[in-house]
Amino acid sequence: TSRFSTLRLAQTNGPFALEAAFRADTDLRKVNLIIGAYRDDEEKPWHLPSVTEAKRRLELGHSHHEYLPLQGSPKFVEVSKQVLFGPKIVQQQQPFLASIQTVSGTGANSLVAMFLEQKHLRPTNIWLLNLTWINHGDIWKVNAPNVSVQWYPYYNDAKRALDFDAMMETLQRNCLEHDTILFHACAHNPTGRDPSQQQWRELAHLCLKKRLFVIFDSAYQGCASGDLDRDAWAIRHFVSHPSIELAVCQSFSKNLGLYGERVGALHLMVHRSNPNGPNLAKAVQNNLIDLQRACVSMAPLFGSRVASEVLGNEDLQQMWKSDLSTMSGRIRAMRSALRDELLKLQTPGSWDHITEQTGMFSCTGLSKEQVEDLQLKHHIYLLPTGRASMCGVTSTNVSYIARAIHEVVS
Numbered sequence: 001t002s003r004f005s006t007l008r009l010a011q012t013n014g015p016f017a018l019e020a021a022f023r024a025d026t027d028l029r030k031v032n033l034i035i036g037a038y039r040d041d042e043e044k045p046w047h048l049p050s051v052t053e054a055k056r057r058l059e060l061g062h063s064h065h066e067y068l069p070l071q072g073s074p075k076f077v078e079v080s081k082q083v084l085f086g087p088k089i090v091q092q093q094q095p096f097l098a099s100i101q102t103v104s105g106t107g108a109n110s111l112v113a114m115f116l117e118q119k120h121l122r123p124t125n126i127w128l129l130n131l132t133w134i135n136h137g138d139i140w141k142v143n144a145p146n147v148s149v150q151w152y153p154y155y156n157d158a159k160r161a162l163d164f165d166a167m168m169e170t171l172q173r174n175c176l177e178h179d180t181i182l183f184h185a186c187a188h189n190p191t192g193r194d195p196s197q198q199q200w201r202e203l204a205h206l207c208l209k210k211r212l213f214v215i216f217d218s219a220y221q222g223c224a225s226g227d228l229d230r231d232a233w234a235i236r237h238f239v240s241h242p243s244i245e246l247a248v249c250q251s252f253s254k255n256l257g258l259y260g261e262r263v264g265a266l267h268l269m270v271h272r273s274n275p276n277g278p279n280l281a282k283a284v285q286n287n288l289i290d291l292q293r294a295c296v297s298m299a300p301l302f303g304s305r306v307a308s309e310v311l312g313n314e315d316l317q318q319m320w321k322s323d324l325s326t327m328s329g330r331i332r333a334m335r336s337a338l339r340d341e342l343l344k345l346q347t348p349g350s351w352d353h354i355t356e357q358t359g360m361f362s363c364t365g366l367s368k369e370q371v372e373d374l375q376l377k378h379h380i381y382l383l384p385t386g387r388a389s390m391c392g393v394t395s396t397n398v399s400y401i402a403r404a405i406h407e408v409v410s
């Protein structure tokens with residue numbers, strides 16, 4: 001008999017199974033509110049003009065297909081730091097920073113989990129947000145099996161708001177020194193609710209007091225407000241406390257529309273007032289390279305060349321900023337349109353949260369049964385948790401979606 005005879009089928013990842021059901025649905029009215037990727041007003045993937053121009057320029061140059069260095073493309077690593085931290089922090093804190101190109105945001109999350117478990121810190125707990133991106137729990141279980149996954153309250157479903165008091169209370173009471181905590185830098189997936197600047201200040205104080213190691217997942221810089229600097233505010237605020245040691249998992253999937261190219265970076269900043277900091281940062285860098293070498297050798301080349309071209313040239317960077325406004329502006333307009341339609345129909349309940357939330361996703365507050373009804377009766381697909389991707393809403397389908405929601409909640 002085969003040694004694999006007891007192996008069971010792995011659970012198909014929920015959103016991917018739903019996507020398959022959506023594709024198989026032949027009804028012409030069908031709407032995809034599952035997607036974690038930007039769509040234009042015609043429900044099509046959007047090629048950012050800045051990226052199209054960068055690719056055109058790259059074709060004019062001499063390209064090669066050699067391996068990247070183990071740390072990744074030096075140019076890409078440099079521009080990714082600049083856009084994340086801003087030139088002032090990079091100039092001042094460069095010696096305390098270790099950076100490595102990764103297989104996008106997922107690769108950065110996995111690498112930091114592995115690094116913290118295997119190389120030195122060995123936290124007792126990783127504190128993840130309840131709710132969070134569906135993959136975070138698995139990433140930690142697979143890559144850092146000896147670190148215990150703990151959940152802290154983040155979102156109050158009934159109030160459709162951040163559960164800040166419960167969050168602070170749980171963390172104050174339960175975090176141990178050197179525990180690791182994860183935050184979303186902006187445009188929280190799936191709730192669309194981020195802490196205010198005042199709340200970030202309080203969280204930074206708590207991390208200082210409890211001596212926590214902080215991880216920011218930055219998958220949506222520029223996609224929340226449309227402004228790269230504003231969306232990096234929380235990260236830069238934490239950096240302003242020299243003794244908070246932190247890592248940032250940076251993805252360019254969403255903000256450059258380079259989903260399949262797997263472009264990202266992991267940055268880790270050590271204590272900024274430790275005289276030995278620069279040597280420690282070098283050791284971190286070296287160990288990150290060592291770990292990634294064993295997993296994937298080095299990150300892929302093409303996407304990082306496109307990203308370097310866009311981020312590294314003033315004119316293309318300006319074009320990119322305007323692309324970010326286009327994407328975030330369309331999503332904001334669709335939020336308003338959906339809320340307005342629901343108000344017009346006098347749909348029971350309050351719908352202000354749709355416009356108050358930010359980024360690609362909305363926790364609609366629809367129940368599992370209502371979500372099922374939407375799918376069966378109206379061919380509108382969203383996650384069973386009620387998370388809707390606002391990218392699937394267009395000026396053509398918004399009134400159909402509103403009428404369907406009205407019917408399932410009335």
Ligand code: PLP
Binds near residue numbers: 103104105107250
């Ligand atoms: N982090 C968050 C919060 C996400 O929502 C996603 C993707 O949906 C990722 C990380 C990872 O994306 P990628 O691996 O494509 O960079």
